[in-house]
Amino acid sequence: MPVITYRQALNDALRAELTRDKSVILLGEEIGIFEGSYKITAGLLDEFGPERVLDTPIAEEGFVGAAIGAAMLGMRPVVEIMTLNFSLIAMDQIVNHAAKIYGMFGGQTPVPLVIRMPGGGGQQLAATHSQNLEVWFAHVPGLKVVAPATPADAKALLLAAIRDNDPVIFLENLSLYNTKGEVPDGDDVAEIGKAAVAREGTDLTVISYSRATTVALEVARQLAGEGISIEVVDLRSLRPLDRETVCASVRKTSRAVVLEDDWLSYGVGAEISATLMEGAFDYLDAPVRRVAAAEVPLPYAKPLERAALPDANDLIKVIRELLDATSFSPPAAGTAGTST
Amino acid sequence: MPEVVMPRLSDTMEEGVLSRWLKKEGDAVRQGDVIGEIDTDKATMELESFDDGILEKLLVEEGTTVAIGQPLAVIGDGSGTPPPDAESPAPASTALPAREASAPPTSKPVPAPAEAQPDSGSQRLLSSPLARRDAARHGLDPATITGTGPGGRIVRADVEAAIAAAETDQAQPQRQAPPAAAGREPAVPLSSTLDSVEVPLTQMRKVTAQRLTESAAAPHFHLTVVVGVDALFRFRSDVNERFADQDAKVSVTDLLVRACAATLRTHQHVNSSWAGDRILAHRRINIGVAVALDDGLIVPVVTGADAKSLDQIAAETRSLAEKARSGTLKLHEFSGGTFTISNLGMFGIDNFTAVINPPEAAILAVGAATEEPYAQDGELRSRRVMKITMTSDHRVLDGATAAAFLSDLKRTLEDPLRIVI
Numbered sequence: 001m002p003v004i005t006y007r008q009a010l011n012d013a014l015r016a017e018l019t020r021d022k023s024v025i026l027l028g029e030e031i032g033i034f035e036g037s038y039k040i041t042a043g044l045l046d047e048f049g050p051e052r053v054l055d056t057p058i059a060e061e062g063f064v065g066a067a068i069g070a071a072m073l074g075m076r077p078v079v080e081i082m083t084l085n086f087s088l089i090a091m092d093q094i095v096n097h098a099a100k101i102y103g104m105f106g107g108q109t110p111v112p113l114v115i116r117m118p119g120g121g122g123q124q125l126a127a128t129h130s131q132n133l134e135v136w137f138a139h140v141p142g143l144k145v146v147a148p149a150t151p152a153d154a155k156a157l158l159l160a161a162i163r164d165n166d167p168v169i170f171l172e173n174l175s176l177y178n179t180k181g182e183v184p185d186g187d188d189v190a191e192i193g194k195a196a197v198a199r200e201g202t203d204l205t206v207i208s209y210s211r212a213t214t215v216a217l218e219v220a221r222q223l224a225g226e227g228i229s230i231e232v233v234d235l236r237s238l239r240p241l242d243r244e245t246v247c248a249s250v251r252k253t254s255r256a257v258v259l260e261d262d263w264l265s266y267g268v269g270a271e272i273s274a275t276l277m278e279g280a281f282d283y284l285d286a287p288v289r290r291v292a293a294a295e296v297p298l299p300y301a302k303p304l305e306r307a308a309l310p311d312a313n314d315l316i317k318v319i320r321e322l323l324d325a326t327s328f329s330p331p332a333a334g335t336a337g338t339s340t
Numbered sequence: 341m342p343e344v345v346m347p348r349l350s351d352t353m354e355e356g357v358l359s360r361w362l363k364k365e366g367d368a369v370r371q372g373d374v375i376g377e378i379d380t381d382k383a384t385m386e387l388e389s390f391d392d393g394i395l396e397k398l399l400v401e402e403g404t405t406v407a408i409g410q411p412l413a414v415i416g417d418g419s420g421t422p423p424p425d426a427e428s429p430a431p432a433s434t435a436l437p438a439r440e441a442s443a444p445p446t447s448k449p450v451p452a453p454a455e456a457q458p459d460s461g462s463q464r465l466l467s468s469p470l471a472r473r474d475a476a477r478h479g480l481d482p483a484t485i486t487g488t489g490p491g492g493r494i495v496r497a498d499v500e501a502a503i504a505a506a507e508t509d510q511a512q513p514q515r516q517a518p519p520a521a522a523g524r525e526p527a528v529p530l531s532s533t534l535d536s537v538e539v540p541l542t543q544m545r546k547v548t549a550q551r552l553t554e555s556a557a558a559p560h561f562h563l564t565v566v567v568g569v570d571a572l573f574r575f576r577s578d579v580n581e582r583f584a585d586q587d588a589k590v591s592v593t594d595l596l597v598r599a600c601a602a603t604l605r606t607h608q609h610v611n612s613s614w615a616g617d618r619i620l621a622h623r624r625i626n627i628g629v630a631v632a633l634d635d636g637l638i639v640p641v642v643t644g645a646d647a648k649s650l651d652q653i654a655a656e657t658r659s660l661a662e663k664a665r666s667g668t669l670k671l672h673e674f675s676g677g678t679f680t681i682s683n684l685g686m687f688g689i690d691n692f693t694a695v696i697n698p699p700e701a702a703i704l705a706v707g708a709a710t711e712e713p714y715a716q717d718g719e720l721r722s723r724r725v726m727k728i729t730m731t732s733d734h735r736v737l738d739g740a741t742a743a744a745f746l747s748d749l750k751r752t753l754e755d756p757l758r759i760v761i
Contacts (some may be wrong), residue, residue: 254470254496285470285496286489326468327488327497 001182009151009183010040010116010172013158016187018048021076024162027054027063028080037082038118038177064090068098068167071113076162084119084171085129098167099142101177110165114158118172120211120261121309127297130305132262134210135271137169138238144192145238147171149213151181153236156190164192171238173211173261173312197249201231203328204255204305204319207246207272209235212310219315227330228323238268245315246272247279254285255322259315264292285326288319301307342391344413346406349380350671355407356380357543358387358400360464367395369415376412381547382638382674383667387412391530394418403483419671475501480506508553544636552730553637555698558614565746567753569709569726579650588651589658593683596706597653599752599759601645604679607745611678613699614735620699625733628677628697629657631664638664639697641677650760681706691727701736702745 004012017024032045032055043051056063060081067077081087087094098111121130138145144166148154154172161168198213199220206216213234220230233249235242243300250256256276258269269290276288294308346356357379369375369389376387389395393415400412467475467482471494475482478499485502487494541549547714572595579590604611604625625646628639640660642653663669679701682694685708694705707727713720728749732742752758 282469282473286493287466325490325493326495329497 001184004151004183005176005177006148006151006154006172006179006181007038007040009155009181010158011042011044012183013162014041014044015047017076017078017159017162018044018052019099019113021162023074024076024078025052025054025070026080027056027067029056029058029082031055031080036080036210038174040080040172040177041118054312060086060090061093062139063225064093067113067115068093068101068111071098071111071167072101072109076112076114078114078116078162081115081117083125083129083174084117084133085131087115087133094143094169095139095140095169097149099140102166103142111167112162112165113167114161114164114170115167116158116170116172118174118177120173120175121293121298121305122175122183124300124302124305126227126300127276130298131231132260132293134171134238134262135267137171138241138268138271140239142167142170145171146192146236147173147210147238148236149198149210149234151179152183152188152198153190153234154179156185156188157192157236159187159189160192163189168192171210175211176214179214190236193237193240193242194234195245196234197231197245198234199230201229201253203229204257204322205231205233205246205249205253205329206257206259206315206319207233207249208259209238209268210261212261215310215312215315216259219312222312223316223319228318228319228328234307235268241271241275243275243279246275250280251283255326255328256280256284256288257315257318257322258288258290258292259310260290260292261310262292263295264290265295267292268287286322289322291315291318296323342393342415343411344375344387344389344415346378346408346410346412347387348408349378349385350382350675353380355405356385357405358402359384359413360402362400365395367397376671379543380671381543383481383669383671385671389415390414398427436546447679448687465494466491468496470496475502477504478506502731516607532621542635544633544638548637551698552695558696558698560696560731561734561739561740561742562729562731563746564691564729565725565750566725566727567750569724569728569753572753572756573709575759583648583651586651588654590650590654592685592709593629593681593706594650594654594657595753595756595759596683596704597629597642597645597657597682598648598650599749599756600679600704601625601642601648602759602761603745603749603752605646607741607748609737609741610702610732612701612736613678614701614733615699619736622678624676624678626676626678628674628680628700629660630680630682630694630697631661638669638674639677639680640664640669640674643676658724680704683747685709685726691729693729693731696731696733700725700733702730702732702742704749705731 006219014026020260026041026044031041032050032053035042042051064079067079070077094115098113102110119132123130132144134147137143144164146157146161146168148157158170199217201220208216213232216232220232223230231249231253233246258272260268262268269292273288273290291310291314293310296308298308299305349356355385361374361375362377363369370392371389373389374386375389375395378385378387394417395413396416397414399414400406406412448681465482466487472482474496475485480499480502482494485494485498487498489495497694576590576592576595608621611625612619616701624644625643626641626643628641630639642656645653660673664674677697677700680697680703682703683706684692685706687707690710692705694703696703709724709726711722712725713722730742730746
């Protein structure tokens with residue numbers, strides 16, 4: 001299986017869908033001649049021409065609205081918003097139009113629209129260009145929201161999103177674009193709304209999505225050396241949310257930590273925590289813990305930015321606290337490292 | 341300074357267990373506030389304050405058995421209260437806004453608020469949901485497990501340790517029973533040998549033992565009659581078929597309740613109780629129905645049963661039995677009985693004698709319906725019969741009085757239309 005970047009996986013998926021289905025079109029700022037700010041659409045204008053790959057003015061509300069109209073009339077537009085932060089200008093189109101049209105007009109027309117956009121911090125882009133606003137979208141019925149963590153999921157979920165008849169918010173993360181992974185060549189379409197057990201374990205579940213999943217997996221590998229078996233559940237889809245997979249994992253491990261890049265209050269972790277109260281209460285050996293971004297506008301200064309975003313050390317600290325709170329002792333056999 | 345004392349919460353109560361404090365020292369209380377919970381012989385009841393003031397001192401720990409009238413706590417004006425504990429947690433919320441507003445953005449892993457500092461002033465037993473479930477599955481009382489989690493919270497590891505300890509205990513041959521573990525409610529099992537395991541008494545078991553031992557002191561006699569029940573059973577299925585749409589499912593026990601109540605109207609001696617120096621003949625006819633529970637026995641009461649219709653009685657016995665099994669019977673629902681029925685027919689018991697539920701004068705033991713042959717007009721036929729046995733307190737009832745009641749009861753049961761009048 002070829003090993004490619006997350007960026008290449010997205011590019012492959014777009015090319016495959018443009019080839020497969022004539023109704024697929026791309027819209028966005030500088031996605032054509034400039035090949036996209038993050039080069040996701042590299043080569044596509046040359047290959048498919050200006051009628052399929054449309055450079056738009058800097059007017060998010062306008063081109064999202066245009067895409068919604070095109071979707072209502074049978075096209076399958078894939079919109080790129082340069083960063084998630086600019087989607088706020090198009091919020092009325094997304095929330096009041098894309099999400100509502102199918103329901104409000106008696107199902108006369110679906111809105112098969114995909115809005116791709118990268119978010120996340122860590123690039124020193126300062127507070128207004130580094131946000132994780134996934135719950136703004138995940139809160140809204142009528143939208144689907146996916147946030148792949150791996151190149152394989154990036155491709156499989158983008159294929160699924162383009163073929164889905166509902167508007168899908170496709171969340172990318174700036175720090176994932178250069179990550180590599182095995183991606184199947186063929187037409188491997190994901191099911192939107194299914195979480196993945198990215199790593200199996202028995203002692204504690206870390207629930208995460210997008211970039212945070214890569215951190216969780218790194219921590220799980222590290223702690224395995226100490227005889228601590230971490231299960232990582234990668235949500236992949238924030239709406240619909242695969243509550244059953246989350247609860248099933250915690251029913252097994254009895255300990256749960258949510259690692260999320262968004263702010264803590266009212267965040268993804270809050271929803272997961274409530275889900276576990278409802279679906280796994282009798283299996284919890286301690287309260288669910290959350291590791292999230294500091295509740296500040298993200299600082300520009302590198303050391304402060306790093307300090308504000310959740311990282312592996314933050315996660316390890318909370319995992320250890322949770323293990324201590326439940327008097328965990330790793331099995332005697334197979335303990336390689338030392339526990340602090 | 342007013343004292344809160346162990347109240348008398350039922351006729352038969354002599355002592356109660358202060359099972360849980362709901363207020364702590366230093367709390368303000370008002371008249372009518374519930375400040376704790378008391379396990380009586382039959383149920384868990386609320387302990388109310390009769391005064392306004394400050395709860396200055398809790399005199400007993402949770403789990404302590406206290407005789408009626410003995411002091412539990414002191415309510416005063418607050419002058420006798422120790423200053424609020426230095427360790428009593430500051431409201432967690434006050435810390436948060438400050439941090440949000442000005443603290444440097446370093447503390448991303450959220451300290452679990454409040455949760456991490458359990459209220460050390462309260463005596464509430466802390467345990468994780470999982471630990472509670474596992475303890476219950478293994479029949480372990482969480483109060484006997486030492487918690488090693490935050491604030492002494494019992495976590496799964498503690499339950500597993502307790503289970504392992506109990507298993508080791510059971511495996512130890514001929515182990516000496518420890519000297520009655522200093523005033524504490526013993527763990528389960530408390531001690532064991534290869535041949536037997538000590539099972540500590542629940543409050544209900546203690547009361548059952550005590551009351552029935554009292555009862556054994558009364559001079560008893562037993563009378564048995566055989567009742568033909570073909571008509572009764574036909575009547576029951578007629579009623580249940582006819583009123584199937586009204587959800588009025590009537591059981592044999594319901595018919596017995598109604599039949600006994602109707603018969604007792606003309607047999608006041610039987611509807612009486614021994615009161616030491618006199619006999620109390622009751623005007624109300626309140627029929628108790630013995631209900632077996634996993635860990636004991638309780639007798640919920642259908643009050644004024646002679647004035648209630650069959651479907652009312654059926655609905656009431658069903659709801660009372662459910663409440664009895666879920667432990668939610670209120671005091672008035674299992675006290676004040678004047679006559680009791682114990683039906684073991686569903687267990688296939690032919691006949692038996694029941695032990696009187698004091699201070700009542702009599703109890704009726706009902707066996708299973710069985711088929712028996714009998715001769716009529718020179719022909720052998722079969723019929724269904726049920727043996728009912730009444731145990732009577734001879735201090736209240738004589739043989740002839742009891743026999744007259746039983747004979748009338750038999751007549752009513754064999755001619756079931758009498759049940760409804």
